[in-house]
Every structure is written in C-alpha cells, then in structure tokens.
Amino acid sequence: MTERVLVVAAHPDDEALGCGGTMARHAAAGDGVDVVFMADGVFSRTTADLDARRGSARKACAILGASVPTFFEFPDQKLETVGFLEIVQAIEPIIARIQPTVIYTHHGGDLNLDHRIVHQAVMTALRPMPASTYRAIYAFEVASSTEWASSAIGEAFRPDHFVGINATIERKFEALQAYAQEMRDFPHARSYEALRALAVVRGAGVGLPSAEAFVTLRSIVR
Template identity: 30%
Template sequence: MTRVLVIAPHPDDEVIGCGGSIAKLAQSGAEVTVVIVIRRERGLADREVGDEEFAAETTDACRVLGVKRCITLDEPSRDFAADRRLHLAVVKVLREVRPDRVYLPHRDDGDVEHRAVHRLGLESLWMAESDFFEEAGPPAPPPSLVLGYEVWAPLGEAQYTEDVTDQIELKVEAMRCYRSQLRHAAWDEAVRGLASYRAVTSAGHGHSEAFEVIRMAGARP
C-alpha cells in the first residue's frame, strides 16, 4: 500500500495545491495523511465563524478527498518560526507515516509562509531519515518521490503534471467545504481554472495539477 504525506502551510492549501492528486491516490488505495502547519488567520468576514466551524471545514474537505488522517499543528500566523520543537513535530509524523510520496509547497511560492513551510518540510525530511533526533522515533526511509505543489504563485516551469480530470469535481467540492474562505475569494473557480490551464498547456484537454520535482527515486535534493 502506498503511503502519502501532504504538508500544507494553511487549511485549504492541500486542496488548492494537490487535491486532485490526493483524491486520485486515495481512490487507488493509497493511505493519505495531511499535516496542516499554521492555523487560520481571522479576517473581518470571519467574525461570526467559531473555531469548531473552522475545524469542520478541514474535516469535511479531507473526507471528500479520501484522506485517512489530518493533523493540525496550530502554529501562529505571521509569528510563524520553524524552531526545533516544530521540526521534531514534523519529523515525528514522517517517522510514523513513513511515506512513499510527499507533497509540500514549491520553493518559489509567492507567500512567505508557504516558502517557510517548504524549507521546514525539506529539513524535516533530512532529520527524519538521519540517525539523530531519537526523541521523534526511529529513522524513516527516504520517500521515493517528493513534489512541490503550486498555490499562491504558479510554477514558472512545471516539471511534472498529474491528470486529475476524473477527480476535478471532488477537488472543487473539497474547496467548497472551506466555506469561510470562499467569502474572501472564489477559490472553487480558481482551482478549476488553474487545473484546466495546466491540462491545456500539457495534454491539450482535461484537468491537471502541476508540480516541481524535488526528489525522485530516493535521490537527495
């Protein structure tokens, strides 16, 4: 059975970045775990939204995509700092899940917290594979594939695309589970449009997700 770990900076990044791939992998029998690092920052439109409703949005989105387990680390927005404590929290998940495939934000994403989580993911991967940091459990084997997904800034040059034509409606449905986010912007339309653009420019039709290849076949980045 394929084990997959998705590291998302914020709630909904997992859907925007690789929701179709998550659904496709889950449909094929893969076991998918999602880690959301940073808690939602409240805006003026969120005054009436309770913490339980925010949490339910993520739970509902993961259910739609077929995610087996979702872990929230609840780090503060804008005061986010990847210290040893946080690294060890991610390392512990990596050593528990022992993923064959990992997804994280691509290195040049336009959001500063997305870039910070990209670095957090890479450093945690190295730590999880090393003989050190025993407090986080025994070392994990390196995943065979690590991919960087796009959210706030599209990739300048996509190195890999995944056909998610059969999963696009699930991706859009999962995005619509983030009801509070849709009050800020039409992200459900955005995920469909980006997937259509990626497919047209790669295969000529359908819907695709694009990725940066960070590691393949166990090679270190």
C-alpha cells in the same frame, strides 16, 4: 505499489487548492493519504473560529479520501516568530510514524511566508538518510500565493510533474466548497472559475483535459 502519501500544508485549504485532485486520485487507487496542517489558518484565535476551520478541514479531507488530519497550533501568518527547529521537530515524528513514500508540500518561492517556511521545514525533516522510505517529494502551487510571488523571493514555479485529475476534479471542488468562506468571486485567483481554468490550462499543456502541476523537489529510485 500502494503509496503512503503525506501532505504537509501550512493552512487548512492549501491541501485542496494545491493537490486536492491528486489526493483523491491516490485515495481512489487505494493509497493511504495523511495530511498535516502546521498553522491554525485564522488570524482570530477564538475557539469558535478554530473549531469552524478545523471542521472544514476534516470535511475536506474526508471528501478527498484522506485520513483525519493532524493539526498543529503554530500561529497563522507568524511562523517566522517560531523557532525553525521547533517546526522541523514537529514534522519529524509524523514522518517516522507514517513512513511516507510520496510527500506533497509548498513551493519554496511562494509569496506567503508561512508557505516558504513549511517548505524549508519539510525539506529539512526529509533530509536524505539511509533509512528514508520516500521516493519523491513534490511542491504544489497555491492560487493567490504561488503566482503572486516575485523573483526577489525565490525561483518561479516551473512544474515538471503533472497529474491528470479529470476523474477527480469534481471531488476537488466539493472539498473546496467545505472552505467556502475562503473562496472569492471571479476573477480572483482563488475563485472556483479561476481554479477550474488553471486545471484546464495545466492539463492542456501536457495533453490532458485537466491536471494539477508540481515541481519535483527530490526523486529517488532505490
């Protein structure tokens, strides 16, 4: 079965961090992969900054085998200042056009508030309807947000779905190099070394050399 995959991320680089290897695996299998970025991803809204970040996102998505991404211009780290319905209504036409079968988005308990709002907006836009096309919604983890949250924010990230990425992990890291300005030196959680270690740990936990981990938000067998 050919899947129609939709990744809804708050900011450029969240997609590569959270599910880059899985995106590349989908693409290698012949699945269509579309990506939507809800916020611009930069505090400074100069034209040069926005163009550079979007250029990085286009390059990363091309490396991962995804289509040219869709960019919305909601304010970075300020999604709470936007009417929630406006965010939901931005996502709904994308879903109607793509008719995805599998969706990946943020975990609802992340430290980053933009991530939590996007999670809620995606779940609202994908509320179950008789005409829905999707079979699964998964939440990914974003290093330096998901693991930094506290129980006061929401449930901890407890993955129950693992995707082996041994064949695509180098593609994931090639995509992350497109976001070099967002990466940090080890032992920061968003360093190349830490992310590779995370992939190994996620894989070893289920008997794989490397993996990306997800929480199943909804699974439907029709």
